[in-house]
Structure formats: C-alpha cells, structure tokens
Amino acid sequence: MCDIFRKTSGDWFFFCAHNNFFIAMELRFGCWGAIHVTAFVLVIAIGIANTNAALYEAIVNLEKLLGTEAALIRVLDEYISFTEQRLAILKRHAAKYSAEHHEAINDVSAYLSNPINAFRIIKRLTYEWNHTQSLMFDFTQEVRQYTTQYRQVLKFPTEEDLSGAATALMRLQDTYQLDTASVARGQLNGVQYTTQLSGDDCFELGRHSYWDGNFLFAAMWMSESLNRQQWERNQASFERWQKTLEYIDYSVKMKDYEMVTIVPTLYQPNDPSNFTFFKAALENKHKAGIFHHLLIIGGRKPGDYEMVTIVPTLYQPNDPSNFTFFKAALENKHKVAEQWEPIQAVYKKLCRNDLSLTHQELAQLKCRYVHRNVPFLRIGPLKEEEAYLEPRIVLYRDVIYDSEIELLKKMALPKLKVMNLNKASNTVALYRISAGAWLYDDDHPSIERLSKRVEYMTSLDMSYAESLHVTNYGIGGYYEAHHDYLSEELFKNYGRRKQLGNRIATLMFYLSDVIQGGATVFPLLNVTIWPEKGSAVFWYNLLHSGERDTATFHAACPVLVGSKWVSTKWVHEAGQEFRRPCLLEK
Secondary structure, three states: OOEEEEEOOOOOEEEEEEEEEEEEEEEEOOOOHEEEEEEEEEOOOOOOOOOOOOOOHHHHHHHHHHHHHHHHHHHHHHHHHHHHHHHHHHHHHHHHHHHHHHHHHHOOHHHOOHHHHHHHHHHHHHHHHHHHHHOOOOOHHHHHHHHHHHHHOOOOHHHHHHHHHHHHHHHHHHHHOOOOOOOOOEEEEEEEOOOOOOOOHHHHHHHHHHHOOOHHHHHHHHHHHHHHHHHHOOOOOOOHHHHHHHHHHHHHHHHHHHHHHHOOOOOOOOHHHHHHHHHHHHHHHHHHHHHHHHHHHOOOOHHHHOOHHHHHHHOOOOOOOOHHHHHHHHOOOOEOOOEEEEEEEHHHHOOOOOOOOHHHHHHOEEEEHHHHHOOHHOOOOOEEEEEEEOOEEEEEEEEHHHHHHHHHHHHHHHOEOOOEEEEEOOEOOOOOOOEEEEOOOHHHHHHHHHHHHHHHHHOOOOOOOOEEEEEEEEOOOOOEEOOOOHHHHHHHHHHHHHOOEEEEEEEEEOOOOEEEEEEEEEEOOEEEEEOOOOOOEEEEEOOOOOEEOHHHOEEOOOOOOOOEEEEEEEEOOOOOOOOOOOOOOO
C-alpha cells in the first residue's frame, strides 16, 4: 500500500508499506524535467533472525518488536510532519483566496474592471486551484464528489482564458507604454490601485509572453519576477530561479534574431543608411544584453536593471524607428503612413492621447442644436458636436436614457457571443476581443423607438438598416483598425443581401463610461472619440458617389480600466436614394 502527497510546489513524497519493507521517497522536480530522488528504506526484520520461531515462544524474540515499533514511530512522525506542512500550505491558500474574494465582492464591477484583478482571478481558478487540489489528495469521497459536481455546474476558466488574460495585459502594456514594475505594483497609467502582482504572477506573464513570441516582454516580466520574489522574501526554489534566468537568456537571444529578420521589411534594400543603422543597433543591444547577464551572474538584482534599460539605447522617443515601429512591422501591421510612421503607431498614440488635431483644425469645429425640421426634435433638439469635417464625423450628447441603456444590457446579456470566432476553423482571431448580441425592433418597444431616433439623428431611412448590435469588450478589449463598409471581395459574397447595398453610415451609442482607455480612433485623421455614457458618434462610410471612403479607417482602443458597452446601428444604401443623393460634382 502506498500513500502519495505533495510536499511543496513541484515536490512529491511517497510512503509505501509492503510485506517487511517500509519505503519513504521524496522527489524534487528540477528545471526542464530533471528529477532528484531522495529515498530511505526501513527494513523491519520481523523474524529474520529465526524465521521458523514464533515470537510468542520466547521473550527474547519479543525484544525485536520494540525495534519494529520504533521504526514505525519514526515513519509515522515523518508522515505527520509532511501532512502538517501540506495543511499549512492549504491554510495559506485558503486565507489568500478568502482575502481576495472579500475584496472582490465589496465592489464586483470595480474589481473586475481592473485587468490585473481579472488576470489574477483566472490564474487562481486555473493554475493555482489545480495545485491546491493536488494537495487535497486524501479528501473524503463526499468532498471528492462535491468537487466533481462543482466542475460540472460552476463556471471555471480554462487555460485559454488564462492565456487570453495574459495577452491582454501585454497588449495594454504595449499600447499605453506601461512600465513593468509599475504594473506589478498595481499602477496603471499613473493611477495606483490596491492590487499588486506577486512574483509568481509576473513569472506566469513572462512565460505566456515567451510562448507568444513576445520576447522583449518575456525578459522584462521574468526580471520583474525575480525582483518581486526578493521583495516578498519568497524562498523560491533554486529550480524556479534557474528557469526564470533561462527564460531571460533565451528571450534576449531571440530579440537579437527578430531585429535581424525584420530589417528587409522596414527599409528599401538600396538605402545605404540601413546597414549602418541596424549594425549599430544590434551592437548596442548585444552589449546591453551581455551587461544584463553579467549583473545576474554577479548576484545583483536583475529587476533593478530590467530590459527596459536597453530600450533608450536603441529607440529614441521622437525617432520614427522606435520600438512601436519595429513591433508593428514585426506583426505585419498596416504599412507606413505619412513620415514613414505606421498606422499602428499612430493608433497607439491616439489611444494614449499623445496625438490630436492641430489648433487650426480644432478651430473650425462647431457645436450646435439641431432639429432637422422634425417636430419631436423641435421640443428637444439634438446636441451636435463636430469631431471632423471631411469626412464628417459628429457626436450627439445625451441621446439615450439610462433606463434604455440598462434595458439593452439586460436583453443582450443572455445572447452575448464571442465576436472573433472563426466558424470555419473554430479558432479565436486576435483582431477583436469582445462579445456581441443582435436586438431586433420587435423584441421591445424601446428598441423600435431607438431605431426611430437614429432616423431623426441621421436623416436616413431605417427600413433596410441592420438590427441594433450590442457589444461588451473583454479584458483589454479592443478592435483593430478596420472599415465598416464591405470590401469588394466581401460584397461579392454578400448573396441576395447585395440588393441592400453597402453600409453607407454608422451610428454608435456609448452605453457606459470607461475609466481609462477604450477610445474610438481614426488613425488617418488623428481623431480620438472618448466614450461617454449616453453619447453617440456618427459618420458616413461611403462618399456621395457611392465609392468607399478609406479615410473612415477606425479602431477601438484597448480598455485599460473599466467595462465598455456600445450599441451600433449600420445603415445600408437601399432606401437612401432621396435621403442622400449623389452629387453632380465628385
């Protein structure tokens, strides 16, 4: 008969009894699967001296039983000691889970709107809970049954959820240029929150970054993991430290490889300045990497000399060849816009509010009350605010009531489906992180009234418009730059719906405020629209001629803190012949 339990994270203890042998074995799992075994065998010689003599026949034979009992007591004491260690670990886990849970239930919305909290709760219910459950190997049949039932009834996150939450934090860090140490402290874009990341949390983020091919972030988070473990006075195993250092080492080497491979995609090969620039960059990077490794080997704190220190030696903030440029090219983002700066970089600057319209452009924009000769609007005119003139983008303030917003959320909630699911391959695409639901006019009178209100706001016919679409963005939720109109290829495959024409216009209601991030941006126009509950934004996707207006290229910035809800109405060309006729001049 054997008993098995986990002594510490990654270590296992075996206790076996078979015939005259008692065996205790400790297994320690080292880096990359190496196993260290410590074993001792207690041989209890019951009757070995005289295998034919019964113990009760002579008192001298009974003396051997005292040796047997002493050995069993030693084994029992070892078992109790290991069991107490295991229970102490379980008690620490229970206290940690309870503290986090009480913080969460005090304000569920505020807690979950923080991406750090979202990542940590997913990590607790996947990686950490699996480890905790492994320490409960000897729980009763009733508890085992309850645990199995919980798995079937309750909602548990998956490894895919953990990976998605980690990727979301990387996306936020990249877009908003968040410092690794600050995020680990719970500081997001200059705002300090209560939640912090542990050394183990940082290690998990580094591991996911590595396997996602994001080697710069992998090195930074692994370095922060080492730093946090020292700060926490965490007695991390030597194997964990070794594995962390190996991740850093491989990540630095892979970044060198990336720098070389992306050179042809950035500049024209005949430009003589290319070779000089990249040769110098690689040399600087290599030197910085060697310096970083020497610090680690010398016993200094790697977190103090994080990989961020390499960045200034390569990418100057005002240089178009900065980190964002390299990363955008590496990820095959959109081609460079004016001044050779990629659209992806402009998009991120707009998300950070580092780029905006010029004072001359802003001076031409106006605000007004409009009624469009509609009797209903004469009583309560629209508050119209211009965001851009050509193409015309306008904002309408206070155009949807709180009661209507809550109704839309309530009706959409049970219908929400992942918006980026590729049905053909059953995989999730990464260009969009959100869930959405369609609501129809006959679902509720309020939805029908909203459609009529959109008609008043846009002066367009809603007879052939799409139904109202409600969207809720996930952790770090965003939507990459895109056009709302259908491309020629998509329109060809539109089937009988082609008679409706293309999407001539878009109107989007903002159903929530967003604490940080979540803006709607137009990278080709340098326009940023910040979400404000009760407002709506409107623009035309097509020119008067019916041609596609490529300038309406837009994106949804990642939600840094908060929960973003929007509702969109796409209007088609059909029925607009007299509402928005073609002009005599192009």
